[in-house]
Amino acid sequence: MERRTFLAGLGATTAATTLGLGRARAQDPVKVGFIYVGPIGDFGWSYQHDQGRLAVEEEYGDKVQTSYLESVPEGPDAERALRQMAQSGHSLIFTTSFGYMNPTLKVAKQFPQVKFEHATGYKRDANVATYGSRFYEGRAVIGTIAGRMTKTNTIGYIASFPIPEVVRGINSAFLAARAVNPDVKIKIVWVNTWIDPGKEADAANALIEQGCDVIMQHTDSPAPLTIAEEKGIYAFGQAADMKEYAPTARLSSIIDDWAPYYIERVGMVMDGTWEATDTWKGIASGMVKIGDYNNVPEDVAAQADAIKDGIVAGTHHPFTGPIKKQDGSDWLAAGETADDGTLLGMNFYVEGVDGELPS
Amino acid sequence: MDLSALNPVAIAVSLIVAATPLVFAAIGELVVEKSGVLNLGVEGMMIVGAIAGFAGANVTGSTTFGVLCALLAGAALSGVFAFMTQVLMSNQVATGLALTLFGLGLAAMLGQPYSGIPAPDFPRVWLPVLSDLPVVGRLLFSHDWLVYVSLLLAGTTAWVLTRTRAGLVLRAVGENHDAAHAIGYKVVLIRTGAILFGGACAGVGGAYLSLVASPLWVEGMTAGRGWIALAIVVFASWKPWRAVLGAYIFGGVTIAQLNLQALGVAIESQYLSMTPYLVTIVVLVIISADKRRARMNAPACLGRPFFAAG
Structure with missing residues (x-):
């Protein structure tokens, strides 16, 4: 019994801290979630995605609420993390590693009202867009x-x-x-x-x-x-x-540089023009x-x-x-x-x- | 494929670098387990040691001070474990796992200001004449000083455990804490000492990663080495020199597979990447095949809480 209560408590605290929940706002901001494969402190891939997330916050201020999960292993764990995000009221979720492809599609089927964006993949659906850089x-x-x-x-x-x-x-x-x-x-x-x-x-x-x-x-x-x-x-x-x-x-x-893309896509969700597109841009667009x-x-x-x-x-x-x-x-x-x-x-x-x- | 392109000396040197963090962590955990305590928090203590060592070295510019910080930080974190399991009697497995999670989170938080800066150079031993010898010089006499410390640590631990009274008492506590208590040894105190020693060793192992092996701080940089150290302790059947051997085999297979890939050996890299883990599993199976011997080696009170009766 001792161990069970301890583990339950542990699970609840990690979920709450990593998701950064609990900042309720008055006019229902759009909730945008990000799933990273590494820690945001890697100063590389995941760090750059998180810079994009911060740019979204800066651009839209109170109208948006972002959260992220870092160091999510590719595979079944990703599915659990995704479902957790989809259930907690996020309307747009970015999954930022190739190995999240199948989990993203699977969870997207179960949550048709939530929009998903999968980085560097090639499988799309009605509510799954893909994006990547050349x-x-x-x-x-x-x-x-x-x-x-x-x-x-x-x-x-x-x-x-x-x-x-x-x-x-x-x-x-x-x-x-x-x-x-x-x-x-x-x-x-x-x-x-x-x-x-x-x-x-x-x-x-x-x-x-x-x-x-x-x-x-x-x-x-x-x-x-x-x-x-x-x-x-x-x-x-x-x-x-x-x-x-x-x-x-x-x-x-x-x-x-993911910031311009993230800002654009969050904006599209806000004004209802979001579509499951495929974006693959390179040096000319500034993404690379x-x-x-x-x-x-x-x-x-x-x-x-x-x-x-x-x-x-x-x-x-x-x-x-x-x-x-x-x-x-x-x-x-x-x-x-x-x-x-x-x-x-x-x-x-x-x-x-x-x-x-x-x- | 041209095997002559492989430089055995260079491979041996890289092997030692890959193995040394494991030697520290495994020897520390071995002592903890010999005292009858199972601390699964090695990964957490290593990563806290890694950031403490990196921060200490960067703030003062002295890598020696960094290593000292790592030692203290690892011991401090294991102190939490000692308090929980020895005083509050919490479950060792759950507390150890929690320690790993806590350590990873704590290190990430402490490490935020230290991302994006390089570590100061770590001094290498240089002996006149000896270090300049061909082959032998590079192989034996020009490592960083922590390599020598790790081997000295293993030797001292082996000696203390088997040849001294202190080692005998420690093993008695691990084999039968009730009997040890009955003849007057302070079980909780001895175990706390062992846990702190284990934490200090794990901390130094972590610092080796962030100061020598890949001199930088990145979140989660221990990447599971704490768990490997735990496996090595079982692999070594709780004998210090075998733990060193285990760490060197693991490091050696890792380095060999990377070198073979660079040579263009036509084995799928997934299999090569798997080999260190496969070798560990195979040895574990062989060791535990003889049940009686396996039981004889494992401390009898491993993982069991001690209540002082009467």
Whole structure:
């Protein structure tokens, strides 16, 4: 009995504190919920989403009430967290990681009056919209820099999970690097986690030991940057600028800016124009930003800027043929650009990438 | 695949870095369990140690002071556990789990001002001549000082537990608290001491993560290492040197799989990522297969509350 009452009390307090409930307001504000895969203190992916949430609060003031749940594991736990949010009067819920896709759709079916927005996924429903950023555009820019800056001609890539989003980033970075440096190779390590600083650091060390002198990452913590700084090689900020962690080693960064999108979508719920759309925008829209260059020689910076400007102007597509798949089969003919459908479901490496893609 | 690209010395050095936090936490928990107390709050104490160590080092610029802060913070948190379980007689399992949840939350709160700043450099041992030796120098004589402390800690613990009167008393309390009480040993006091020691060790293990392994503060950065340390204690059948071995095997498999991936070995990375955990489970199964030996190793009063009768 002692244990039961204790656990019940514990459950109630965690739910109340993490949801930040209990700030009732007079004129029924719109309740907007966010589910994060990491802690908002990761200073990366989840942190940037939370910056978007804060921007929504600032924009709408008393007319909106936001709450969030952080460090929600992908899978069944996410379903419980989502249901809890849907039941507590939220009219719009953002689920901000790929692994929330199926839980989001499942819970959305049970709560047709609640609107859902799932980041980086591809399944929609009457009340489920999807949104994402064309991070691969940013990868093309920093891939260009990496290709020029590597002296060992070996770039290390710390990858999280073999989902299309991550595979696309690897391919885009590699193609951009090879375009400016035909001898470049890429070594990929999958850590099977979005955030574990210790493991990310171990992965960075393993890559450095095997000759990589520029490291890219598709994980959320700044640990690889601190290792790069310590070992005197180069790396890039991921999701957030991360300059403070590696003032010398960080060459540039890919920054996610979700604020304009979140403000727009909350506004649509308020005036009743919300629809289950699919949004996938990149550098041109400002959803993907490139951080300041640091320690990048002028001619390299100019080359990276040319790629960036070309993407903004629509004259350059990071996936422009001729490109073959890793197995040597043809993918894109000369001059042909990849269609969004293939990019969104990308499950193959392009030619020149070593190693096998985990399925 | 070219295996010659693997540098065994470099792998060994990374292995030691990956294993050392586990050595600290596991040795601490081992002593706690030897005294008959099961503290499942290792993860919570580690993460509080991680932020305390990081904060202490950043405020003063001294990593040594940071480690001291971590030690005290881990001990302080375990003090809460000791008070709850030894004085208020709360359930050890529930209190330990609560300690983990509390520690994670507390560390997140304390850590807010420390996100986004790097840690001061952690000094490495450098011995004239010895550290410059090829292979051996890098392998044995140029780690950070906490690595040597962790091994010294394991050795001292093994010695105290088996060769001294204090160790005998501690084990007596863990094996049969009623008998120990009857012949006049202060069970609650001895257990409280063991719990505080365990908390201090876990705290230092956490500080190793935030000051040496990946010198930064990120919420939740222990990422389950406290639970691994708990598994290692069982894996080691409550023997300090086996706990060190367990931590090094776990660290070694982790590092080896990352290196093999970088080499481009065609094994699916999910399986490689699983291997450290699989190895732990397999060893646990082997160890517990012989029921009588397993029972002999586990402290008989582990997890049982002690009421002083009469």
